[in-house]
Amino acid sequence: MPRRHDPERRQRIIDAAIRVVARAGIAGLSHRSVAAEADVPLGSTTYHFTTLDDLMVAALRQANEGFARVVAAHPALSDPESDLPGELARVLGAWLGGDRTGVELEYELYLAALRRPALRPVAAEWAEGVGALLAARTDPVTARALVAVLDGICLQVLLTDTPYDEAYAREVLTRLLPAPGTRDGRGPGSLPPPTAG
Template sequence: MPRRHDPERRQRIIDAAIRVVGDKGLAGLSHRTAAAEADVPLGSTTYHFATLDELMTAALRQANEGFAKVIAARGGLTDAEADLPAELAGLLGEWLAGDRTGVELEYELYLAALRRPALRPVAAEWAEGVARLLARRTDPVTARALVALMDGICLQVLLTGAPYDEEYAREALSRLMPGTRPAADAPPAPPRRRGPGRR
């Protein structure tokens, strides 16, 4: 008896691939393991994704959407009156406070691009998208630096297992933005010492 039409099969394969990576790591993902997890014939995975790189790309693009949804839900990044470092620090807190497995999965796929050039364009998409958004509040170079620092803070939290420190993140991010008001408990800047012959 022929199988009924299944228009959602491609999406189910992507969802299955993400679950496989979450359970077994990237090394455990193959067309066969994705097909078994999705409960579809092996030929379905190769039909929708001719190579494993294509399947990983689709999984990474979907994983990237998690951070984009957090940004869209928060909304304060485009408010010219909002404290941008505080908004970004809160944004990271919301992301890391959610399903940590999902965040780890996103980074595992993200770092897979180091050895799989086909993944690099999609791995860069989220960083470029956030940088474009932040460039509305600051200059493009600072926007890219803010994204790089956020990336580093997230990796430190994930790799060390340390709790996320939102106040530290806010202070660190504010140092990349001259003119941003310092944290309330930040120590005052030391007086500038005059060099020889200066008045």
């Protein structure tokens, strides 16, 4: 009977919960399924997370860092000289183009806030975080709009099985920038050749 006194038990349960949601969705999340995935007894998951909501809050907060990691991997996003819409479209492509389970996982937890008020503050944290990042390059209103359209494009891709079109995303994001196209000298309306399907 090993592993009495396991200081990182709680963290390992969160990791297991994320793997469970990635594999089976929120519908497959239960104290038992997480316990099995983490290889701990049932009582251990109920002890650390009395409610499944508690567990989801912890999982969503940790999953959000996944997107933050993708953003951090594209430092050009913070470079004031770079083409903001182009960079955003590229980052989105990198996120959506990789393993779809990662995106599904984050979105499933994110969207679960619709019915679970406990998750809403965490969802708001994420939106505010991305918004703050973008606000540094434009202004708060535009930043919120960019976040909204990023969300909307992701939804269309994930919900309707449409492939992601990076050129389309860049065009839409470009139109959202406030001033009449003076920011990067490239006026809106001229679609570059589609570099991504």
